[in-house]
Amino acid sequence: MRVLDVLDYAVDNCGVAVGYRWFCGVKRCGQCGVSVNGKPVLACWEKASPTMVIEPLPNMPVIRDLVVDRSALEQATLEMEPCLKRKTPYESFPEPLTHTDFEDAFKLMNCIECYVCTAACPVLSDANHREFAGPASLVQLAKVALHPKDEGDRVAAALKGDIYACVSCYECSNVCPVGINVLEDAIEKLKRRCAAEAESNPGAKHAQLFTDLIRKFGRMHPPTLMRQSKGLMQSVSKMSMALAMYRKGKVQIRPKTVKGIEEIRKLFQVVEKDK
Amino acid sequence: MKFAYYPGCSAKTTCPELDQSMKAVAKKLDLDLAELEVAACTGSRQIRDSNEELFLTLNARTLALAERLERDVMTVCATCLLNLVEVNNTLRGNAELRKKINGNLAKIDLEYRGSVEVTHILWVLLRNIGAEALGKKIVRPLRGLRVAPFYGCHILRPKDVLGFDDPDSPTSLDALIRLLGAEPVDYDGKKRCCGFHVLMTKEDLALKISGRRLSQAREGQADCVVTTCPLCHSSLDPYQAAVESKLGKKIDLPIVHLPQLLGLGLGLDARELKLEGNAVSTARVLEKIALEA
Numbered sequence: 001m002r003v004l005d006v007l008d009y010a011v012d013n014c015g016v017a018v019g020y021r022w023f024c025g026v027k028r029c030g031q032c033g034v035s036v037n038g039k040p041v042l043a044c045w046e047k048a049s050p051t052m053v054i055e056p057l058p059n060m061p062v063i064r065d066l067v068v069d070r071s072a073l074e075q076a077t078l079e080m081e082p083c084l085k086r087k088t089p090y091e092s093f094p095e096p097l098t099h100t101d102f103e104d105a106f107k108l109m110n111c112i113e114c115y116v117c118t119a120a121c122p123v124l125s126d127a128n129h130r131e132f133a134g135p136a137s138l139v140q141l142a143k144v145a146l147h148p149k150d151e152g153d154r155v156a157a158a159l160k161g162d163i164y165a166c167v168s169c170y171e172c173s174n175v176c177p178v179g180i181n182v183l184e185d186a187i188e189k190l191k192r193r194c195a196a197e198a199e200s201n202p203g204a205k206h207a208q209l210f211t212d213l214i215r216k217f218g219r220m221h222p223p224t225l226m227r228q229s230k231g232l233m234q235s236v237s238k239m240s241m242a243l244a245m246y247r248k249g250k251v252q253i254r255p256k257t258v259k260g261i262e263e264i265r266k267l268f269q270v271v272e273k274d275k
Numbered sequence: 276m277k278f279a280y281y282p283g284c285s286a287k288t289t290c291p292e293l294d295q296s297m298k299a300v301a302k303k304l305d306l307d308l309a310e311l312e313v314a315a316c317t318g319s320r321q322i323r324d325s326n327e328e329l330f331l332t333l334n335a336r337t338l339a340l341a342e343r344l345e346r347d348v349m350t351v352c353a354t355c356l357l358n359l360v361e362v363n364n365t366l367r368g369n370a371e372l373r374k375k376i377n378g379n380l381a382k383i384d385l386e387y388r389g390s391v392e393v394t395h396i397l398w399v400l401l402r403n404i405g406a407e408a409l410g411k412k413i414v415r416p417l418r419g420l421r422v423a424p425f426y427g428c429h430i431l432r433p434k435d436v437l438g439f440d441d442p443d444s445p446t447s448l449d450a451l452i453r454l455l456g457a458e459p460v461d462y463d464g465k466k467r468c469c470g471f472h473v474l475m476t477k478e479d480l481a482l483k484i485s486g487r488r489l490s491q492a493r494e495g496q497a498d499c500v501v502t503t504c505p506l507c508h509s510s511l512d513p514y515q516a517a518v519e520s521k522l523g524k525k526i527d528l529p530i531v532h533l534p535q536l537l538g539l540g541l542g543l544d545a546r547e548l549k550l551e552g553n554a555v556s557t558a559r560v561l562e563k564i565a566l567e568a
Contacts, residue, residue: 038463039443122468127483165477167484168320169468170432174442181433188324195325206476210321211329218315220284229475245513248552250289260313263383267336270379271329 003036003054004043007066019065027177030114033057034066040119042177057119059134073115076133080161082140085152097148104146107185110178111139117172117182123165133161135172135182142186145193155197158190164203166191205229215268218258223251276403278349278394279341280308281359284316285505286351289513292552293505296534297351297396299548303541304404304412308349311340317358319506320472331372332379334362339380339387347392349399351534353504357429359393361436395430397503397533398439401447406454414542416456420563422536423460423497424448425488425511427504428468442466448503448533455540460495464488469510478517485510486518489526499529499560501536508532513554529557539564 004025010016022032025044032043035055043054060068099106118124118134133141138161145154172182180186195204209228213221223242227235245251258264280301286294301308314337316322323330337359341348350356366373367389377386394402400409424445431442440447445466449459469488470481489511492500502508512530519526530553538548539560550557 122470122484123480126467126487127470127480129477129480129483165473165480167468167470167481168324168472169428170442171428171468174432174434184433191324192327203476204325207321207325210319211325214316214318214322214333219287220316220319222289226475241513241516244516244554245289248554249291250513250552250554252288256287258313258315260315263313263336263385264315264333266383267332267379268329270382271326271332 001048002044003034003041003046003048003052004032006048007043007054019063019067021067028112030112033068033114033116033119035119040116040175042114042116045177057115059119059121059124060115070115073118073134073136076161077113077137077140080133080137080141080157081152082144084144084147084150086149087151095149101148102146104185104189105143105148108139108143108146108180111136111143111180112178113140114177116175116177120171120175122169122171123167129162129165131162132165133163135166135187137161138163138166138190139180139182139186142190146189154190155194158194159198159201163187163190163194164201164206202229213255215265216257217255218261218264219256221252221255223253224255276305276399277307277309277346278399279344279346279391280310281314281337281341281348281350281355282310283350283352283355283505284319285509289509290505290532292549293351293508293532293534295552296532296538296543296548299543300534300538300541303538303543304409306399309344309346311337311348314340317355319354319358323358328376328379330358331362331365331376334359335366335376335380335387336383336385338363338366338391338393339385341391342387343385347394349394349396351396351503351532352506353395353427353430354506356393356395357437363389363391363393364436395503397430397447397451400451400537402439406450410454413455413540415540415564417536417540417564418456420457420560421460421496421498422452422455422457423462423492423495423500424452424465425469425492425500425502425507425530426466427502427507430503431466448501451533451537452501455536457536460492460497462491462495464491469507471506471510474510474514479521481510482514482518482521485514486522489515489518489528490522493526493528497528498563499531499536499557501531501533503533505532515555527555529553529555529560531557531560 023029027045034043056062056066056068063069115136118136123129123132144150206229315333318330452459470484474481535548
């Protein structure tokens with residue numbers, strides 16, 4: 001028995017007047033998201049258990065009972081303009097396009113826009129960081145961004161959705177009802193593009209500074225990364241913490257270079273020469 | 276039991292107490308650790324988020340170094356664990372890509388053939404040593420100590436890649452706490468994010484997340500939190516003062532590394548485990564054990 005069957009039964013046979021939304025019942029329409037024992041799921045695809053707590057999806061306003069208002073999130077998706085944008089004319093008809101060409105985009109075409117991943121995101125629920133578009137909208141963006149024929153400015157859209165607020169926790173990947181690894185197959189690939197094309201963005205810059213330090217020392221040196229990433233003024237505000245950490249032996253003033261640094265630098269050279 | 280020990284950057288910089296306690300515990304458990312001193316950083320999330328080939332190449336080198344020693348890799352960091360596991364899976368599953376990455380490694384006369392497994396100290400304790408054998412080594416049961424487990428994202432998720440524990444209701448660290456004679460505190464935050472990966476770029480956001488975890492553990496009346504990852508530890512321990520000033524309330528919750536807690540059970544003393552090296556004083560934990568012992 002599914003959670004949806006339990007809800008149907010409660011309404012039909014127990015006189016429980018509970019509001020919930022569903023349409024297809026077979027994991028296609030993406031309408032029946034609810035939270036079961038604290039985990040966002042689809043009511044039509046989740047096995048019911050004898051005791052369970054069914055709640056509305058978090059991170060969205062509740063209209064009634066289990067029915068949530070997704071309009072703000074859907075608006076965030078629309079602002080990503082998730083349809084193919086092309087400037088150059090079609091080469092021919094039919095166009096040459098192999099399955100490997102759009103494999104990355106294809107993985108994301110399974111998305112049924114149920115917003116279950118966005119409901120699981122701690123950036124929204126724990127930090128209430130509403131500048132973040134949320135994983136579901138970023139999947140829609142990545143679906144077009146990774147398409148080989150797309151020519152839209154997807155980096156700008158990703159940064160507008162504050163993609164670098166993503167904490168890389170895999171909660172989105174963990175709950176996706178259709179098995180998309182949201183973090184790795186959508187968000188991370190968008191971040192790679194941002195890193196390449198928006199070097200001045202603080203998130204992209206941070207990744208670059210991090211990489212530079214590994215090239216230089218083979219290992220992270222947190223004080224240097226903090227000073228470079230935050231800038232001198234903001235780093236000064238962390239002085240009391242740095243001092244407390246220093247007293248505990250947690251701060252090495254000078255970066256130590258890893259013993260195998262020549263080999264590490266050689267590998268950097270080899271990889272970066274290709275670029 | 277032999278492993279190639281990959282401490283990661285944190286254990287060598289901001290968390291020397293993790294490295295020291297791991298080595299002290301290894302001696303007690305007859306774990307033969309060969310430290311991969313020449314290995315590079317796994318790139319945290321930053322290198323993999325910006326340069327995939329570099330991410331694969333640096334970690335392939337680390338795996339190849341372990342392969343040369345004919346040892347599996349053991350980490351004490353969840354993020355390093357996931358990075359190495361994923362690179363290992365990628366290289367094993369994609370012959371074409373492995374050939375390309377090995378082409379890079381050839382420039383430093385290395386090759387990775389794919390024979391190494393990657394594991395974490397928590398997994399070694401429960402899977403390789405086993406609860407029964409480990410239980411026999413506990414000479415100082417931590418009775419009366421309430422410990423809040425903090426698993427860390429990258430030791431739980433993605434489940435199909437890691438597969439050791441259930442990300443929705445993890446039990447491994449809880450089981451270890453029980454094995455040590457202590458009492459695990461149950462709270463939702465134990466399986467959630469610590470906020471570390473945006474700590475330097477969006478501190479406000481990170482502190483809100485870690486503040487939630489710390490508050491929950493506190494409400495559960497934990498005497499301390501135990502972490503499996505030095506990155507979570509950094510979010511919760513040295514940054515705890517920043518969380519306190521953000522929340523406007525005292526939390527004052529000691530955060531210990533897994534090898535530190537285990538070491539106490541194995542009879543090691545506080546100095547051997549460098550418990551004075553944690554930012555929030557661990558004195559209360561020691562008092563509690565002495566009182567109850």
